[in-house]
Amino acid sequence: DTEVTQTPKHLVMGMTNKKSLKCEQHMGHRAMYWYKQKAKKPPELMFVYSYEKLSINESVPSRFSPECPNSSLLNLHLHALQPEDSALYLCASSQDRAFSGANVLTFGAGSRLTVL
Amino acid sequence: RKEVEQDPGPFNVPEGATVAFNCTYSNSASQSFFWYRQDCRKEPKLLMSVYSSGNEDGRFTAQLNRASQYISLLIRDSKLSDSATYLCVVNMGNTGGFKTIFGAGTRLFVKA
Numbered sequence: 001d002t003e004v005t006q007t008p009k010h011l012v013m014g015m016t017n018k019k020s021l022k023c024e025q026h027m028g029h030r031a032m033y034w035y036k037q038k039a040k041k042p043p044e045l046m047f048v049y050s051y052e053k054l055s056i057n058e059s060v061p062s063r064f065s066p067e068c069p070n071s072s073l074l075n076l077h078l079h080a081l082q083p084e085d086s087a088l089y090l091c092a093s094s095q096d097r098a099f100s101g102a103n104v105l106t107f108g109a110g111s112r113l114t115v116l
Numbered sequence: 117r118k119e120v121e122q123d124p125g126p127f128n129v130p131e132g133a134t135v136a137f138n139c140t141y142s143n144s145a146s147q148s149f150f151w152y153r154q155d156c157r158k159e160p161k162l163l164m165s166v167y168s169s170g171n172e173d174g175r176f177t178a179q180l181n182r183a184s185q186y187i188s189l190l191i192r193d194s195k196l197s198d199s200a201t202y203l204c205v206v207n208m209g210n211t212g213g214f215k216t217i218f219g220a221g222t223r224l225f226v227k228a
Contacts, residue, residue, distance in 0.1 A: 031213070042203060042218040043160065055212045090159055097213035100147035105216055107159040
């Protein structure tokens with residue numbers, strides 16, 4: 001199994017809603033990532049978890065709240081988002097970010113979020 | 117200066133053409149290097165890793181020059197299906213491990 005699975009594929013939410021994006025991998029990878037991607041821009045790193053601990057938070061607003069319940073799962077909780085937060089949210093995993101050669105990212109298909 | 121910079125593109129080439137993309141990185145401590153391909157409205161997918169000795173995978177050749185902090189990708193005999201955005205990706209040392217940095221991407225359009 002070499003996949004990263006993200007749900008939902010599409011999400012439309014209002015600015016007062018609370019929703020969550022989910023990500024799952026069964027490759028035994030110990031690092032998991034959330035990226036945000038706007039149209040015609042590269043993926044922009046949001047959070048990194050390594051061995052289920054938050055390693056990197058790229059100064060992301062608190063309306064985005066990550067959670068790593070176990071080594072296979074990664075969630076992104078969304079609350080009080082703004083229309084400018086509409087984007088493709090990509091989850092990725094890598095074998096181990098402690099070693100450069102093992103830090104090759106595999107991406108999920110993404111969750112396309114629209115905030116009204 | 118951006119940590120990873122790429123040719124802006126877009127590149128518009130006819131089928132069968134050879135096209136080359138360039139990328140530079142600013143952190144000399146960068147350890148590993150990759151090219152990813154991203155199709156429209158899809159996720160990035162690993163195309164190939166890049167090694168100092170150079171590596172080839174079919175019509176694709178990647179090169180790394182550590183002294184110049186420069187990475188390249190050559191595509192020979194372009195196909196319509198090669199149309200995509202090509203992302204230069206670098207692993208840089210960071211607290212607790214490595215951090216993956218993406219270049220802005222170069223868009224390629226291959227025309228019949």
